[in-house]
Amino acid sequence: MEQKLAKEQRWNDLAEEYQTMLYRIAFSNMKNRADAEDAVQEAFLRYMKDEKPIQNKEHEKAWLIRTTINICIDVLKSSWYRKTVAWDESLPLAVQNVYLPYQIKDDKTLEAVLKLPVHYRNPIYLFYYEDYSIHEIAGVLNEKEATIKTRLRRGREEVKRILTEGRP
Amino acid sequence: MSIQEVSGKKNIAGYQGTKKSVRADGFQESLMQNLKYQDHGRKDVSGEETLTRKVEEQTGVKVIGTRSGIRVASVTLTEAAQTVEVRHMSYEESDHIEIAVVDGYTLKGKRVDEGTQVYVEAKYEDGRLEAYQVDMAKVSEQTEHKIERFALETVGSAL
Numbered sequence: 299m300e301q302k303l304a305k306e307q308r309w310n311d312l313a314e315e316y317q318t319m320l321y322r323i324a325f326s327n328m329k330n331r332a333d334a335e336d337a338v339q340e341a342f343l344r345y346m347k348d349e350k351p352i353q354n355k356e357h358e359k360a361w362l363i364r365t366t367i368n369i370c371i372d373v374l375k376s377s378w379y380r381k382t383v384a385w386d387e388s389l390p391l392a393v394q395n396v397y398l399p400y401q402i403k404d405d406k407t408l409e410a411v412l413k414l415p416v417h418y419r420n421p422i423y424l425f426y427y428e429d430y431s432i433h434e435i436a437g438v439l440n441e442k443e444a445t446i447k448t449r450l451r452r453g454r455e456e457v458k459r460i461l462t463e464g465r466p
Numbered sequence: 467m468s469i470q471e472v473s474g475k476k477n478i479a480g481y482q483g484t485k486k487s488v489r490a491d492g493f494q495e496s497l498m499q500n501l502k503y504q505d506h507g508r509k510d511v512s513g514e515e516t517l518t519r520k521v522e523e524q525t526g527v528k529v530i531g532t533r534s535g536i537r538v539a540s541v542t543l544t545e546a547a548q549t550v551e552v553r554h555m556s557y558e559e560s561d562h563i564e565i566a567v568v569d570g571y572t573l574k575g576k577r578v579d580e581g582t583q584v585y586v587e588a589k590y591e592d593g594r595l596e597a598y599q600v601d602m603a604k605v606s607e608q609t610e611h612k613i614e615r616f617a618l619e620t621v622g623s624a625l
Contacts, residue, residue, distance in 0.1 A: 407567050425591075426565050426572055429557050432593040443593075450591050451570075458568050 309346060316359065317342075319428065320366050326412055326423045327370035337373065341366040360438045367420055367439070374416070410460040411453075418453030421446050546604035547586070547613045552597040555587050562620035573613075575620030584617035 317338060324334035324341075344365055411422050420439060424430040425446075432450070436443045543549065557563055560574040570591035578585050584600045600617035609615055 407565075411567060422567065426567050429572065429574075429589075431589075447592060454567060454570055454591065461568065 309342075312345070312358075313342060316362055320362060323363060323420075323423065323428070324366050324370055326419060326427075327367065327374065327416065329412055333373065337366055337369045340369050344369075356434075360434070363424075363438045364440070371416060406461065407457065410457045413460055414453055414456055418449055418456055421449045422453040422457070425450055543598075544604075544611055544614065546602075547598045547600045547611065547617070550585070550597050550599045552587060552595045553585070554595075555585070560587075562616070562623045564616060564619075573616050575616055577620060581621045584620045586613050586617055586620070588613070 320338045320341060321334055324337040325331070328334045328337060341362055345362060408427070411419060411426075414422060421435050424435045424438065425432070430438070432443050432446050435441075436446045439446070555574055555576060557574065559576065561577050562575040564573040566572065572589045574587045574589075576585045577583075578599075582602055584602060586598045586600060588596045588598070590596075598613050600614060602617065602621060605614045605618060607618070609618070
């Protein structure tokens with residue numbers, strides 16, 4: 299009984315600690331609230347089912363972020379999602395649902411970031427909006443640091459282009 | 467038309483070393499332009515200041531190159547802004563944040579000693595982290611220096 303309670307408490311702590319951050323990351327990929335929440339819940343469920351031995355806090359966090367992103371990518375790639383969801387029209391409004399822990403002056407840039415292809419979007423979002431280092435992003439996304447640097451640079455150029463030309 | 471044997475180029479009309487002399491002039495001209503460019507604070511041929519120099523002077527951000535792929539920047543130190551050890555401050559801990567995706571950097575600021583000092587942490591696209599301690603008593607309200615400007619905004623964000 300005590301073990302069960304301790305486990306529940308741990309899941310609660312885990313959810314409290316990471317859910318907002320994971321929601322933001324999921325939202326940056328899914329661009330709508332319901333799908334982002336589903337992705338985060340799925341990530342937590344997978345973590346609980348797996349019963350992973352925690353190496354350390356950073357490992358736990360990286361695992362959750364990576365899983366959330368992978369779930370988002372899988373959903374976005376599914377034919378069901380592509381046939382049934384149209385998010386583009388409401389993006390400026392939807393951006394308001396990204397509850398960042400700080401105020402940002404320029405929502406237009408965030409909108410442009412959310413329009414990026416997934417291989418640019420995630421490194422850019424994690425680097426600028428979640429304040430991750432290149433080393434951490436490389437770990438989370440299972441890529442080399444040099445690859446992340448290249449994607450940051452190309453993604454930035456793409457953001458600039460979207461802001462200038464107004465379309466992805 | 468027959469093939470003519472040429473023993474000395476100088477004997478052919480219209481080929482009296484003109485090409486060589488043009489090249490020499492071109493080189494000299496180019497050298498003079500380069501010297502002029504260096505001596506006059508990176509001014510271009512028309513005499514107008516280059517964007518690079520202008521950005522450097524106005525913001526204190528030393529832009530080494532702006533072509534894609536070689537964009538490297540570092541901040542010129544002033545009397546008010548001095549480098550300090552990086553503390554790895556999070557966004558949540560910061561009093562003021564600037565996210566400049568298009569320019570490839572983020573800035574985080576925190577008031578220290580009741581706003582008489584501001585700690586500023588800069589993260590660049592190439593992964594570099596730099597930290598500055600800004601003495602607000604030495605910062606002019608009209609400053610165009612990027613870090614000093616940001617420090618002023620950090621103090622202002624508390625009001």
